[in-house]
Amino acid sequence: MPVVTLQVLGTLSDEQKRELSRRFTEDLREVAGKPPEYTYVIIHEVERTNWAHKGVLFSDK
Amino acid sequence: MPVVTLQVLGTLSDEQKRELSRRFTEDLREVAGKPPEYTYVIIHEVERTNWAHKGVLFSDK
Amino acid sequence: MPVVTLQVLGTLSDEQKRELSRRFTEDLREVAGKPPEYTYVIIHEVERTNWAHKGVLFSDK
């Protein structure tokens, strides 16, 4: 019954989203026996003005 | 002091958001005695390219 | 395909959780046509030392 939430800086291509979702879901099946029909993967693409590291926005780096 | 976060695939109309917020807030008052002035409802509409089920993006279904 | 996350101060009884989950799921069906088999409700009970309002922890109020 897993929900995987991926927060990522910037954008991903549809192909990257497709492949990551497939792998995360498969990882959960293989490692923890979670059936794919219960697994959700939700992706949040975060703009560089909305994410900071070391106190500095990525848009300022 | 509740915060309800609703993640939903695709979009909702303003009327749906209005009614869901009203009901969730009322549910919390009736069932758990939570005063509406403390309840926040936050809605995240997630694009079909950003949500997968069974390892497949909804945009691919 | 909704995921409802409820963050609540303190604890809820099992009966309150049961009833809130039932109502939230039903609200989504009635208002937005979301089939119950796709709806998850996840509850986080947050201790009073871990939630602040107006800059003051609830455990200090």
Added chain:
Amino acid sequence: MPVVTLQVLGTLSDEQKRELSRRFTEDLREVAGKPPEYTYVIIHEVERTNWAHKGVLFSDK
């Protein structure tokens, strides 16, 4: 190893985001000894149609 997620109604200017990120990161260093290189700050700007208080969307207030 902190992740600070700020959900805010409406938008912030880049200057506000810059200063809030700087301060949150510094607060964590001063108060809890968390090294800035481990601190992420992620900002979610939520539209007024997607946030309700007292059961009413802010866009309706």
Added chain:
Amino acid sequence: MPVVTLQVLGTLSDEQKRELSRRFTEDLREVAGKPPEYTYVIIHEVERTNWAHKGVLFSDK
């Protein structure tokens, strides 16, 4: 700069957590070129009384 949050019903063993974290991080490196030193994986194990599907708590199923 990814943060992966895994919400899972019930508990995982340390070995399952270890392997899932390793794989998620590796998936992000292989598929999207995300360097492992920027990837956090955070796991939330949710009790069966705190997760509902189809409007019914798992503890009631």
Added chain:
Amino acid sequence: MPVVTLQVLGTLSDEQKRELSRRFTEDLREVAGKPPEYTYVIIHEVERTNWAHKGVLFSDK
């Protein structure tokens, strides 16, 4: 109308939580004009077995 969610590895003392909540709330007032009566700070203390960096659980480091 901000909600600040702090995810932190391990535990914080009550005094650290108290001071961080006070500062985050004050930062939001000073930098963005957010009134303290609308600001929630929610703290999640995450165990070392539930957080990984570079694909390795902190409990294994």
